[in-house]
Amino acid sequence: xxRIECRFEGIVIDFERAKAVARxxxxxxxxxxxxxxxxxxxKGVHSPHCLQCEIKGExxxxxxxxxxxxxxxxxxxNDRFVFIYS
Numbered sequence: 508x509x510r511i512e513c514r515f516e517g518i519v520i521d522f523e524r525a526k527a528v529a530r531x532x533x534x535x536x537x538x539x540x541x542x543x544x545x546x547x548x549x550k551g552v553h554s555p556h557c558l559q560c561e562i563k564g565e566x567x568x569x570x571x572x573x574x575x576x577x578x579x580x581x582x583x584x585n586d587r588f589v590f591i592y593s
Contacts, residue, residue: 509580513528513582513583514584515584520584520587525588528581529581529583530542530590530592537578540578541592542590543572543576544569544575544577545568545589546589548588549587549588553566576593578592579592
């Protein structure tokens with residue numbers, strides 16, 4: 508899985524803006540990119556949220572994204588927000 512890190516300085520990025528940035532990146536070269544899983548550290552929430560908290564030390568949402576054709580992992584501001592797209 509490709510890993511991309513985005514960092515912002517001088518502006519506070521909320522979840523919706525981070526999601527929009529991640530979508531633009533994921534759709535570069537793949538207009539059919541699908542959001543498989545995500546994480547919002549500020550609110551302590553993730554999706555899918557029905558998964559176990561950890562699987563062998565990794566968050567369940569991240570394992571889910573990777574195992575469901577996750578192609579790219581986009582981290583915003585050092586994993587403050589993470590989006591996994593197919």
